[in-house]
Amino acid sequence: MRYIKFEDIENAVRDLCLSAAYDLPDDVLNALQNSRSTETSDRGKMFLDQCIENAAIAATERLPICQDTGFAVYFVELGRDAQICGGTLYDAINSGTARGYQDGYLRKSIVNDPLFNRVNTGNNTPAVIHLELVLGDCLKITLAPKGGGSENMSRIKMLTPQAGIPGVINFVVNAVTEAGGNPCPPVIVGIGIGGTFEKVAYLAKKALLRKVGAPNPNPDYATLEEEILKKINSSQVGPQGLGGNSTALAVHIEYFPCHIASLPVAVNLNCHAARHASVTI
Amino acid sequence: MKPIKIHTPFDDAAVTALKAGQQVLLSGIVYTARDAAHKRLCNLIANGQSLPLDLNGAALYFVGPSPAKPGYVIGSAGPTTSYRMDAYSPILIEQTGLKAMIGKGDRSPEVQNAMQKHRCIYFAATGGAAALISKSIVKCEVLCYDDLGPEAIHRLEVKDLPLLVAIDCHGHNLYHPEKSN
Incomplete structure (x- = not known):
């Protein structure tokens, strides 16, 4: 002991x-820089530049x-x-x-x-x-x-098994596009699939902890992550909800076995200031 | 497109001249207010009581700043999501002469109607660029509702605060370019 x-x-x-609060993790900063290089909207580029500059000021001056x-x-x-x-x-x-x-x-x-x-x-x-x-x-x-603006855009739904993959995709894409500029896009999309009502919400939150863009180890879910990301980024919500192709930096799915009657799905969004830090004692 | 410099307070002519999509640099006095402060202000109006601040021609910034470090005017100070103020904003626009709001995200049709009818402008500040935005704030003091902590109404003096006209008083809305009048 x-x-x-x-x-x-x-x-x-x-x-x-x-x-x-002060240090934006490297994986998030890299993802923002990648988004900046592929963003097509001038306004979107301006917002992404501001986010990158903001992260530098925060880290240097020890400001939130x-x-x-x-x-x-x-x-x-x-x-x-x-x-x-x-x-x-x-x-x-x-x-x-x-x-x-x-x-x-x-x-x-x-x-x-x-x-x-x-x-x-x-x-x-x-x-x-x-x-x-x-x-x-x-x-x-x-x-x-976890900031309140992005947390308020969370959604949960107890789908039934017949809804299947298309049902999950529609639910997630609608959650992100209807949230528009409210959760401070480009967002990280945490998705929970399976389990029970409370378990699926926990999975969605936990999915946000993964290194940005690291795929689910299960190739079926990794492919689904890619497909959802592509759909979200073709929605033209864009940075700050004001147009562009950088609506999400990544889509992360966590899944769990579920009841024969159920297909729970939850979406938890993280703003572009996706903060997390760990320590081991 | 080069940002245009504007300042508070606003009159109808200044509001009318602004068009959705314009970048601006705002200087002057702005007041902070979030949900809790909006609720108190609207309760006072509903009860026929006077407000603790004059909003005629004023700009409200939807923000709850983080505390100032020693040697700093204010902490980080980016916008909060504006739709939570949608139930209150039409009342303030109609009853107080409020001319400008600063926040992030889309507004309701009721807010936009009030903005069109009474000449009010909605600016988007960049959500999550809070340390950067704080550099444009040169003075900060709590005006009232200190008990609300970060939700107190602060009087800010800003210099060249970078904003975007997101919804103008002519029915143009950058969040829904296809639906704009």
Whole structure:
């Protein structure tokens, strides 16, 4: 058994909040640069140039890439031979999040009640924490801060098996084109297929963590990703929804076995400021 | 096409002269407001009470900036998605003389009708270019609703803020070029 200190997690999470907010990952920046080189619309080129310049300013001056520094969403892999001492894992992550958002001058965007009492919690907690138990004695924490504008464009549908591949394609393409400029395209399209109602939403979110443009290892799904990407980019939604052929940087599908009666599908969009950062303790 | 320089406050003539697709550099005073502030302003109007700021000829920027680091005027300050303000904007346009809105994404037909009838303009700022945009903001102070945190109404002074006329007061909408009047 390996022991991991509460403070070590808290400190690592605090640092993760800052680097995720300031540093656009290389794969996202490369994808934006590739889009810039193939974009046909002058207006689209201008917007992509601004996004690339923005990423450079944010990294150099340690400023948030986007003012919406998001809901702090964590994907945590806890080794079964690791034990947290000094407090709970959830408390360590929330405490590190509060410190990170304070120390990093990041925006606090969480209200404590969705309906009756929308008062800002003041420290961007609670975080959303997805915990997975794995082999080994390490703790891997991935933070994917999620902005509200793109999250609001999410969709879920319990299709039935007869809808098949065309049903999935239509649902996804409509979700992206009807979202227009709202989620800050070019977007990354996270798609969940299969599982249950709650599982498919989780898969769609998890799909956004994949390296931009890395195909699904299953060739059937990899081909489907390509086909959907092509359809989305021929829609002419374009950067900022104002025309062009760079509507999505990538389409990522995650799938799971499902019930004989069901074909659940979920779409979770990430804006072009697709932020994520990981640490292993 | 070279951006044209414009400044706040706006009158009908200034709004009428702007056409969808024009790039502009905006200078002057703009006020920030998101959903929560819009709701409060519209509640005041519904109850016949006076507003904490004069919106006649003014520009509203739909933004909740991140906090300013030491030595900085403001944090990152890109636009939020505008459709969430669609229920409120026609009321402000009709009742207060609001002349300009800055945000991102398409607006409802009701907002566009109010814009046409009362001469109001909608600019798109580049969503997600928030650090870059902050360089055009030279002054920032909280005007009211401090309890809303990032959603408070701020008074910003901007210098050459790069914007695009997305919907003009003549019925042209860059999000739907095929449907424009």
